[in-house]
Amino acid sequence: MSNTITQTAERRLTRQEVVARYPDVPRLVIIKTDVRLRGVHYTDAALGSVDPAIHQVRGRTLFGTRDGQLKPLPSSVLLKDGTLILPDPTPIEKNPYIIDLVDGQLALFDNGEFLEFLELTLKPRYYDLVTTSGIPMKEIVTARPQRLDLTASSYCHFGTKGNLCRYCNINSHNKQQVKEGVGKSRYKPQEISETIREALKEPGRFSFIHITGGSVLAGDEVFDKELDIYIETLQAIGENFATKKFPADVTTSAFNERQLRRLNEETGVMAYTSDLEVLNEEKFNWICPGKADAIGYKEWKRRLVAAVDIFGRGYVGTGIVAGVELARPFGYTSEEDALNATLDEAEYLAERGVTTWSSPWSVRPGSDLEDQTGPSLEYCVRVARGLNQLRKKYGLIIDFNDYRRCGNHPDTDLSRIN
């Protein structure tokens, strides 16, 4: 209970106050971060201007939205400097940002205040095509403005033992998608290969391929089956490239050295990510019980560092859910303590060639922590600044996860400009 009091007793800075206090962080990146935290709601006029025949709309996704619905709403919007927002539809009573129509153009509002015009992403050409087996290609590979996304597994096996990460709703979302007929859990290598081939025909559109999914525990050693799925998928993609390596990365469970060597030697993947999610062992054990149970925090971290010897310095990363370490009742009671602990651990990793990026914690229905408030904007901005400063200090690149190839992380937006 004391956690709640400590966190809510201090007034949170408004977005305008955060912009004034952190002049080194562009206003647009702060807006993006807050939109991630609070979500968006579309007016009827805005919805009327979204045309799935022209614009790219949400299809199969790994995680569910804050409104718990499956609707063909925009999958991404761009601010005027190219900063990407992945809008999360959110019930209006939760005070989200509003997307409305102004002079025929989508615009972002906060409590009646106009902030910015938004640009929709155009639908990729391959979205209209089907594989020779009759599967719509947009089910198999989804897209961001410049990236192709594949899902290795839409189900996370940590959930089988009731051990999902506490902020995650992957399995309830997967169940809803299956029930409503939004895609399948897995696709055949031939279907993947055909879809990538068609997608790459669109001139100048895509520069990167990303694969991720839920953890798969089966195999002689834990994650062996998961590794097999990634290898099969990457080999199918690789059929479309003349070179051994191609611009792709994966976000997987933490593979051991034998598994990492297989991934590197048997596929063309160029970069490797495995998300620690929370950079403190005690908080990790509480927030990510499945990961803690499968191999533990120290071993997860050790495997990340070991991956640098295989993929190279700066080509290994880990993602964190910024702010979830402040969740009640066992999270930090002070943002200062949470920030210091997170950045200390990120520095340990950066010294060893592993780069860390953050996704502000978006509180989602269907997750264990669905009733919580989420972190402050200022906290998420400070985490982003700190991670960017560490990347600069240790000379780590972010090429495979930058504002164009990924676009989801406020800290990697900062790496673009300073």
Ligand code: SF4
């Ligand atoms: S590992 Fe954690 S965050 Fe990732 S899919 Fe499983 S439960 Fe969700």
